[in-house]
Amino acid sequence: MNQTPKYEHIPRATIQRLATYLQVLEAMDKDGVQVISSEPLSRACDVNASQVRKDLAYFGEFGVRGVGYYVSYLLEVIKACLNANREWRAALVGVGNMGRALLNYQEFRRHGFTIVGAFDCDPFKIGEKIYGLEVFCTKTLVEKVPELGIEIGIITVPPERAQRAATQLVDAGIKGILNYSAARISVPDHVFVEYVNFFHQIYSLTFNISTKQR
């Protein structure tokens, strides 16, 4: 809160593009690239260059005219803005196929997004160990969330159980929910929800393939 008040008004679409810039910049940093100008960055991100410059301008005038941006500094500043430079502890509810895939998703851990608790309401799954995590009953969320310092809940249950999972997470004191289930959920105003809906991208594809000729 105290670190990032000036970023308050960054629009949602910019935040999403920042995630893409981070991905590209991290790959460049790994490859030893030290300085980048907006054109190659924009090409790699599939965003036009003026948009890139506009997005990065939220962070002040730290590009160097005629040179570009310092990759590692840019990484640092964007991560600070997104509060992605610290660990975030998450609880996953619903240990089905998608849940298991996320429990073992290396990119989460690599970016400080750590799933520290796995929960399910199926008695056959409770007690099972998955990638080193014991599966707990969802009823224990209310104790485990504060105990494990969990701030974010991940919902990977079938659609018809999504609202119940959301309510249990909210009651346990979660601050934000990442919802992978194909159902909308209702939560109180102080809880943030983000939907992962694969059809956003699928319909963009089917729309583009059908409508646009290249």
Added chain:
Amino acid sequence: MNQTPKYEHIPRATIQRLATYLQVLEAMDKDGVQVISSEPLSRACDVNASQVRKDLAYFGEFGVRGVGYYVSYLLEVIKACLNANREWRAALVGVGNMGRALLNYQEFRRHGFTIVGAFDCDPFKIGEKIYGLEVFCTKTLVEKVPELGIEIGIITVPPERAQRAATQLVDAGIKGILNYSAARISVPDHVFVEYVNFFHQIYSLTFNISTKQR
């Protein structure tokens, strides 16, 4: 191509919201709702009502003043626009955890998005049967894609193998790629790519939790 020329200029952000509207409208339709006005639709979708009206205006003036939209008709029109009213056949490359989760993802099949081929380059996985699908060597994509009428490729390989998978899919004649790997890929101009990057939503959450007080 012949069905939807007038939709050519619908912006990308609208297309993504249409996916959300479809999800909500399908749930309403299932619950027996016949007519809906823009306010409850906007609340359920977490999009403001004037945006909903603006988005739906691309489809002509089919709302009924003082009444709202007919749910089943709206569903039909949006699906036609997105070309989501027919089957799309997909090949999945990379039978790891995420690949397996998607092979068994019921929402895909329920929406006519059918994965008809699973591919991997690991000799231990080739020949294995996963949810009824035999895993083929990625080298066979070039024969299987036309043989199985596949138009879309799904990439679920580790980041360092994403470009190779993309090139193999392109060489096999794919029209669009849904990329779940945490790597950018290069493809020729006639191929459409959509990235599924979970950090878009995660960073929105961490940003909102840290920056906004509710």
